[in-house]
Amino acid sequence: MEIQKPRGTRDFLFNEMKERKGVEITMRRIFETYGYGEIKTPVFEELSLFTTKSGEGIKDQIYHFQDKGGRDLALRPELTAPVARMYIKELQKTTKPVKMYYFGSCFRYERPQAGRWRQFWQFGCELIGGKSPGSEAEVISMAAHCLEELGLEDFEIHIGNLGILRNILKDANIQGNLQDQVMGVIDKGDVKELISLLENIDVDDNSRELLLKLIEMKGNSSIVKDVEALINCSEHACNALFELEELLESLEAFGFSNYVVNLGIARGLDYYTGTVFEIYVHGLGAQKQISGGGTYNLIEIFGGENVESTGFAFGFDRVMDALKKQEKFIEAKSSVDVFVTPIKSDLKLKAFDIAQKLRKNGISTDVDLVGKKLKKILSYADTLGINYVVLVGAMDIEEGNVTVKDMLTGEQEKVKIENIVDFLEHKLGN
RNA sequence: GCCGGGGUGGGGUAGGUGGUUAUCCUACGGGACUGUGGAUCCCGCGACUCGGGUUCGAAUCUCGGCCCCGGCCCCA
Numbered sequence: 001m002e003i004q005k006p007r008g009t010r011d012f013l014f015n016e017m018k019e020r021k022g023v024e025i026t027m028r029r030i031f032e033t034y035g036y037g038e039i040k041t042p043v044f045e046e047l048s049l050f051t052t053k054s055g056e057g058i059k060d061q062i063y064h065f066q067d068k069g070g071r072d073l074a075l076r077p078e079l080t081a082p083v084a085r086m087y088i089k090e091l092q093k094t095t096k097p098v099k100m101y102y103f104g105s106c107f108r109y110e111r112p113q114a115g116r117w118r119q120f121w122q123f124g125c126e127l128i129g130g131k132s133p134g135s136e137a138e139v140i141s142m143a144a145h146c147l148e149e150l151g152l153e154d155f156e157i158h159i160g161n162l163g164i165l166r167n168i169l170k171d172a173n174i175q176g177n178l179q180d181q182v183m184g185v186i187d188k189g190d191v192k193e194l195i196s197l198l199e200n201i202d203v204d205d206n207s208r209e210l211l212l213k214l215i216e217m218k219g220n221s222s223i224v225k226d227v228e229a230l231i232n233c234s235e236h237a238c239n240a241l242f243e244l245e246e247l248l249e250s251l252e253a254f255g256f257s258n259y260v261v262n263l264g265i266a267r268g269l270d271y272y273t274g275t276v277f278e279i280y281v282h283g284l285g286a287q288k289q290i291s292g293g294g295t296y297n298l299i300e301i302f303g304g305e306n307v308e309s310t311g312f313a314f315g316f317d318r319v320m321d322a323l324k325k326q327e328k329f330i331e332a333k334s335s336v337d338v339f340v341t342p343i344k345s346d347l348k349l350k351a352f353d354i355a356q357k358l359r360k361n362g363i364s365t366d367v368d369l370v371g372k373k374l375k376k377i378l379s380y381a382d383t384l385g386i387n388y389v390v391l392v393g394a395m396d397i398e399e400g401n402v403t404v405k406d407m408l409t410g411e412q413e414k415v416k417i418e419n420i421v422d423f424l425e426h427k428l429g430n
Numbered sequence: 431g432c433c434g435g436g437g438u439g440g441g442g443u444a445g446g447u448g449g450u451u452a453u454c455c456u457a458c459g460g461g462a463c464u465g466u467g468g469a470u471c472c473c474g475c476g477a478c479u480c481g482g483g484u485u486c487g488a489a490u491c492u493c494g495g496c497c498c499c500g501g502c503c504c505c506a
Contacts, residue, residue, distance in 0.1 A: 007497065061504075078506080111431080113500065120506065286501065315506035343465050378468040393465055407468080
């Protein structure tokens with residue numbers, strides 16, 4: 001009986017892991033360049049951590065279970081809540097802002113489809129304390145910086161501000177749950193549903209028209225002025241607008257201006273307070289969003305002090321999909337540069353010795369361990385793209401030599417054993 | 431949870447209106463070939479997603495499960 005892997009999970013083989021590793025390393029490098037330090041939290045947490053944040057309904061979407069002590073636990077469906085939990089316990093009294101990043105897998109019990117898995121990876125960060133347009137601008141610039149560094153093209157960063165919408169709703173006397181409901185529909189981008197919802201809850205015509213116009217507003221920084229003209233500056237909504245304006249100014253200074261201001265971004269979650277942003281790559285099917293984030297007040301929900309943070313996460317697997325779609329990976333070659341083999345198996349110990357000498361000098365080397373035929377080894381080296389084969393034969397050894405075969409040209413050269421490391425290092429361009 | 435399309439050796443595939451031993455490529459093991467042998471040739475290994483039904487007979491028709499692909503919901 002064959003055992004299958006659980007639904008919605010994947011095995012990653014050598015080439016794919018190499019690509020993922022490459023992206024991971026790039027992201028780490030960039031995040032650290034911006035002064036973020038890595039943290040790691042447990043893969044499972046108390047179930048209540050997630051229900052507190054997202055409501056009881058979240059249970060349908062997460063893997064949860066009781067352990068042998070009867071504790072209600074859950075595999076983490078995301079990393080923001082665990083990081084907030086950790087912050088409250090460990091970091092609340094450290095100097096602000098706290099800048100941290102994380103990379104880890106999350107789990108959701110959902111129907112798998114393109115870009116959606118039951119185990120998936122998030123690479124993200126939180127900047128806790130020190131809320132300011134500058135912080136937000138830095139975070140957004142860093143996200144863009146990562147994608148540029150990875151060579152990703154045609155990504156769109158959409159920036160919005162929830163304060164504007166929420167304050168207009170508030171002025172129209174739509175508050176509490178109802179407001180969240182409206183924001184949820186806006187987030188979906190379903191205009192029809194929004195219109196019928198607004199009719200149901202009897203919003204005055206002016207506010208309705210205003211909302212419908214605002215969520216359609218997309219463009220460069222100039223639309224801020226348009227928005228300003230549109231809203232009759234109810235004080236709060238205008239403050240939020242100034243906040244957005246300041247953010248865009250800061251972004252300019254950070255050297256990133258290729259964004260789309262999009263007031264229709266609402267991010268259904270109600271703990272977001274001000275700036276929000278999402279990154280899309282088209283051509284990824286239904287799951288075109290590769291990243292999302294913004295400024296929120298989550299710490300307080302978990303009983304910490306009132307401190308706002310800004311954060312975002314890349315859907316790591318979706319970034320990989322996007323890069324693959326754009327063919328950003330060069331066909332990965334063998335990770336081994338040299339294969340050492342005895343011509344006859346009586347010299348296998350000598351081959352081990354030479355292989356080890358190469359390895360200790362940092363040359364990635366494979367050696368025949370089982371006495372395979374020379375033909376098989378050459379064929380193997382050929383298919384895997386190994387560059388050099390070191391042939392260890394009795395006649396050469398008597399003279400203190402081995403034969404190095406260049407697999408591309410087929411040329412062979414006798415090399416003194418004591419020079420073999422230098423010779424190969426030179427050939428491999430180290 | 432709902433809707434559509436799928437599932438044939440390790441990887442990629444042919445066959446599909448039921449009928450001998452299921453096609454081909456590749457990979458893998460062995461040989462021609464005990465120091466030049468990466469080619470070629472020969473031999474070998476290895477599969478019809480699982481279970482029920484129809485039938486003399488099912489990879490093929492049918493029902494259900496599992497899994498994969500795409501979409502809805504929701505989300506990253």
